[in-house]
Amino acid sequence: MSTTLVWSTITIYVVIAIVIAYLSRNGRQNSMSGYFLGERKLNGFVSALSYSATTYSAFMLVGLAGLTYNGGVGALGFEIIYFMGVSLVAIFGPRFWLVGNKYGYVTPSEMLGDRYQNRWVAIVSAIASCLFLIPYSAVQLTGIGYLLQGVTNDAIPYTTGVIIATVLALIFSYIAGIRSVAWTDSLQSLIMIITSTIVVILIVNSLGGVSGFFASIEANDPQALAVPGNGFFNFWTFLGLTIPWFFFSISNPQVSQRLFMPASLKSMRHMLMGFLVFGLIYTVVSVVWGFSASILFPGLENADLATPMLLSSEVVPPILGVIVMVGIMAAAISTIDSILLTLSSLFSRDVYRNVKGDADDRKQLLIGKIVIPVIAVLAFLFAQLELDLIAVLSVASSAGLIVVVPAIIGTFFWKRGTAAGVIVSVTISSILVIYIEATGGLLLSLKSGIWGIVVATALFIVVSLMTQPPEQKANEFIEYVKERMKSKK
Amino acid sequence: MNQKEKFWGLIILLVVILGYVIPYTFLSDVTKWYGSFLVWSILAVITILANYFLTTDWSDEE
Numbered sequence: 001m002s003t004t005l006v007w008s009t010i011t012i013y014v015v016i017a018i019v020i021a022y023l024s025r026n027g028r029q030n031s032m033s034g035y036f037l038g039e040r041k042l043n044g045f046v047s048a049l050s051y052s053a054t055t056y057s058a059f060m061l062v063g064l065a066g067l068t069y070n071g072g073v074g075a076l077g078f079e080i081i082y083f084m085g086v087s088l089v090a091i092f093g094p095r096f097w098l099v100g101n102k103y104g105y106v107t108p109s110e111m112l113g114d115r116y117q118n119r120w121v122a123i124v125s126a127i128a129s130c131l132f133l134i135p136y137s138a139v140q141l142t143g144i145g146y147l148l149q150g151v152t153n154d155a156i157p158y159t160t161g162v163i164i165a166t167v168l169a170l171i172f173s174y175i176a177g178i179r180s181v182a183w184t185d186s187l188q189s190l191i192m193i194i195t196s197t198i199v200v201i202l203i204v205n206s207l208g209g210v211s212g213f214f215a216s217i218e219a220n221d222p223q224a225l226a227v228p229g230n231g232f233f234n235f236w237t238f239l240g241l242t243i244p245w246f247f248f249s250i251s252n253p254q255v256s257q258r259l260f261m262p263a264s265l266k267s268m269r270h271m272l273m274g275f276l277v278f279g280l281i282y283t284v285v286s287v288v289w290g291f292s293a294s295i296l297f298p299g300l301e302n303a304d305l306a307t308p309m310l311l312s313s314e315v316v317p318p319i320l321g322v323i324v325m326v327g328i329m330a331a332a333i334s335t336i337d338s339i340l341l342t343l344s345s346l347f348s349r350d351v352y353r354n355v356k357g358d359a360d361d362r363k364q365l366l367i368g369k370i371v372i373p374v375i376a377v378l379a380f381l382f383a384q385l386e387l388d389l390i391a392v393l394s395v396a397s398s399a400g401l402i403v404v405v406p407a408i409i410g411t412f413f414w415k416r417g418t419a420a421g422v423i424v425s426v427t428i429s430s431i432l433v434i435y436i437e438a439t440g441g442l443l444l445s446l447k448s449g450i451w452g453i454v455v456a457t458a459l460f461i462v463v464s465l466m467t468q469p470p471e472q473k474a475n476e477f478i479e480y481v482k483e484r485m486k487s488k489k
Numbered sequence: 490m491n492q493k494e495k496f497w498g499l500i501i502l503l504v505v506i507l508g509y510v511i512p513y514t515f516l517s518d519v520t521k522w523y524g525s526f527l528v529w530s531i532l533a534v535i536t537i538l539a540n541y542f543l544t545t546d547w548s549d550e551e
Contacts, residue, residue, distance in 0.1 A: 073526050076526060076529050076530075077508065080530075081505065081508055081509070084508060084532070084533070085505075090540050090544055091490070091498060218521070222520035224520075225519075225520045225521060225522065225524055225526060226512075226524055226525055227513055227525055228513070238513075263551055264547075264549045265547035266548060266549035267549075269544045272544060273537075273540065273541060273544070276536070284530070485490070485491055485494075
């Protein structure tokens with residue numbers, strides 16, 4: 001793939017995206033809820049595309065394709081279980097939205113802090129999110145680095161790709177906060193879904209249509225169509241990979257914060273349904289992509305190179321290949337810029353405000369804007385470490401975030417839950433997950449995500465039962481939600 | 490949770506469990522397109538339908 005073509009396409013993309021980001025600058029951005037939540041007025045269409053772009057990062061066409069390349073159809077199952085987990089939005093979405101409107105929450109950690117009536121709950125859960133999401137952003141940057149390096153045969157070095165992505169993510173979050181992020185996300189996800197679908201159709205056609213495609217997989221490696229297949233996806237690995245991702249939509253603040261933003265529940269419904277349709281198409285496209293690479297280029301040492309190989313192959317017209325490549329880069333950026341925004345809102349709203357005590361809205365916004373580049377630089381430094389297989393690291397961060405799930409479920413459904421329960425469960429299980437990840441990723445042959453959810457749940461329940469719940473708040477909060485949910489039976 | 494949430498929530502839970510059980514038991518030797526590939530795809534479509542019905546009455550009240 002020619003370097004000139006790659007550079008010119010990147011330039012065109014940057015120009016269009018920046019114009020769109022500028023055009024999105026309507027409404028007030030001088031308050032926390034204006035800047036970080038779009039004044040809770042996002043419409044369903046933009047919400048759906050932006051939610052999809054934020055969720056589906058460079059991981060899909062690089063990491064998921066790589067997992068398919070290595071382990072076969074189990075990769076589809078892994079992504080579909082995640083996809084089913086997004087149904088949690090149908091249960092938790094309206095609840096987040098109702099209390100967000102009533103109490104003015106800007107971040108999910110703020111909601112936890114208020115519900116459990118303890119600022120340390122907000123601080124601890126915000127810090128846990130930063131701890132795990134910065135590596136997750138780094139993973140996205142790593143993806144871009146590999147990709148650009150791969151398709152241009154090292155003409156664009158790894159570090160250059162990483163720098164481009166970091167700078168763009170910063171620009172998109174700065175121009176108009178969540179509005180510029182949402183609109184550039186929408187552009188990116190539209191380009192992505194259209195071009196990658198076209199490429200997959202071309203590839204499948206070149207392999208003799210759908211039947212030819214499956215026949216080629218069978219001829220190549222029949223085990224790829226079953227699990228555990230070649231053993232890559234043995235049941236416990238599968239369970240360990242899927243459990244954290246199943247809860248992604250409520251455990252990851254960059255997506256759960258989105259539940260505060262839609263203008264109405266109808267908008268939220270459009271967001272959810274739009275995402276599900278988008279997600280299913282994109283999942284199948286990414287998996288077919290990985291299978292195609294395994295047919296066309298068997299025996300690659302690093303599966304993350306499967307996508308770059310495919311894009312620069314003869315099956316894909318160069319111009320289309322380069323658009324998809326820029327699309328993948330854009331996908332990673334759209335994930336990172338959302339994370340940057342969310343983390344900076346967590347820091348200013350939940351850490352700074354609670355520690356400082358007297359920070360008004362304007363001050364919080366200022367701090368949030370200062371923190372955005374700091375987090376970006378941290379992610380950049382992590383990416384420079386060039387850690388192993390993309391998917392594995394990405395899963396490690398979602399395994400870490402799973403520890404807040406019991407506290408979130410308790411927020412809406414368990415009046416007996418206490419602040420001490422949340423703090424102990426989040427802290428100890430975070431440390432446990434980090435310990436497991438640092439010592440090879442398995443404890444008693446189980447992955448960190450399984451330990452994370454089990455230990456966090458047990459600690460939350462046991463410690464809560466031993467301590468005093470905030471009865472008045474719990475009653476008021478849960479009864480309000482119950483009453484409102486009943487009226488829409 | 491209201492009745493509707495309980496009903497469709499259970500359906501989704503069932504679909505998730507099937508998503509683990511079927512491919513790893515009945516289909517572990519079926520190395521064809523109509524094996525795990527098809528089953529996971531069908532379960533995904535059922536998930537979309539369940540979400541559709543679960544959210545039919547979400548209103549446009551702001």
